[in-house]
Amino acid sequence: MNYEMIRAADQRLNGYVRRTPLLSAPQLDEIAGRRVLIKAENLQHTGSFKFRGGWSALSALGAEARSKGVIAFSSGNHAQGIAMAAAAHEAPATIVMPKDAPQAKIRNTQWLGADIQLYDRDDEKREELGRKLSEEQGLTLIQPYDEPQVIAGQGTCGLEIAKQAKAAGVEVADVLICCGGGGLTSGIALALEAEAPGLKPRPVEPEGFDDVTRSLEAGEIQRNDKSSGSLCDAILTPQPGDITFPIIKRLCGPGIVVTDEEALRAMALVFRHLNMVLEPGGAVAVAAALFHPGESDGKDVIAIASGGNVDADIFARAITEHGDTA
Template identity: 45%
Template sequence: MTQAPTYADVQAAAQRLHGRIVRTPMLRHPLLDALTGGTILVKPEPLQRTGSFKLRGATNAALLLGPAARRGGIATHSSGNHGQATACAAHMLGMPAVVAMPADAPAIKVESTRRWGAEVVFFDRHATDRETLAATLAAERGATAIPPFDHPDVIAGQGTLAIELAEDAAAEGLALEGFAACTGGGGLIAGCALALEALAPAAELWAVEPEGWDDTRLSLAAGRRIANDGTGPGLCDSLLSKQPGAITFPINLARLAGGVAVDEAEVFHAMRFAFEHLKIVAEPGGAVALAALLAGKLDARGRCFGLVISGGNVDPAVFARALQAAPAAA
């Protein structure tokens, strides 16, 4: 199996990405602190250039390709955010990119991926082995396959988010005691776990998933990788991985306190709260960690708690549904 990344790899990624991605700010809101009883530090990745944290990992992986590999470009599969990130990274470095995307991927994500110059190949998310398809596309085009989460360079790039948050917290005299991130295949939380093991070793780390797609939660509880049945709700399209990654899961099993799952009403509530109070547009999958916190499924009482809003590439009609849902707490 491919060797897992280390904290040193996350540090190197942070240096490599400097000036190539947005260093997103650390946000706070008194209402969020009041509702949870903690000091909540929000990392808003919708402000990233492609609207999600995925640009970190994709760019780090692309930068590590040699000259010959760069000529062949990148092939990947993605429900949208990693596809956009891969397309953007390839454009930045003058490489071709091909992205296999589910036929039902949000139009906003498809259009953005194409806008960066990538070729998009559609597939049926229920009937196609996406990893096999990406490998086939890579072989046909002489490209390098860079998967969305189960890749050491991608994991290391995602972990730069936690380095930034820990640094910004320290600048205000704060130390992270808890941390939660939206979780699909586990690349984001794994990279962050590597960083926080070094920078905030006492922090309790949580993976948050949508109900019906909580394979990481189930796998952490069982101590082995468990796949969901793929029939859960599709609202959180960016988090519909069927099982944790072979590389990400051992990292997370050794470092996470556990996982929690949220339902669609809780997700819509969080999206509306983020819009009304944090002034952030969050997509459903990007809002699940905030949803868990607001629903009381994460205990931040008396603690400094880091929270990732991981993406903001939301279909306008879905966002309208969130705004029409039950009002956010005031």
């Protein structure tokens, strides 16, 4: 896994990926006490950065593997990214999703033409189920994060940040990244190391699912105690990946942990001041920028808004109950 793979993925994505904007609002800057630049991956195709990794992985497959099809396990964003990329590459896609995934994610994945297999997040190990289906049907398993071509795709987001930060006059800043298994974090870290060494990647996680933060503190991989119980469904993973963690350890600053309530408040503020929809797991980096300013230095901070696929009732609750607390 290296920087050259990210450059190659960027070539394959060119013309298909959305080059998402880096947005800011003066009201958010005031709350954070510094300029907050938000990389709007919620505007990416399928509503999250996962389209990048999905497209990268599908476009890297040979013709025979594509025609047999792919399989992925995902709470919903990787699912949609793979489903859309597979459809464009004429590859059948099977997606293994937890039963408690947001309805919107399940519906959109189905709409995109994938075959959905539901599992129980607390009882079954999705990795084992995915491997079983993969072996039985000759499908290529595309891991959600511990997979070089997926990391390469997510890293293209880092190439864009390097360019956009430079255009905005930002050479030194923390880059806060919503972190589950670490695919986006490690991909961006590798891209920034090569293209913008003054930008420091910082993983951000929800309370109770801070495996990466604790792993960084311990210097070795730590697991989470539980597998559900946060609104941040997109980034609830058991532990950092075997490929992603060494990269994160080498290149990232300390992790930042935010509460679900802070994620909801960040969603309400982005609704109000940027007219965008974030999902809880896609809002944790913005929440860290707004509500944990003491954990970063410098006059600017960059935060990835990694996705926006949220059910209407959760979003309605965020904006009506958490809109005036900031």
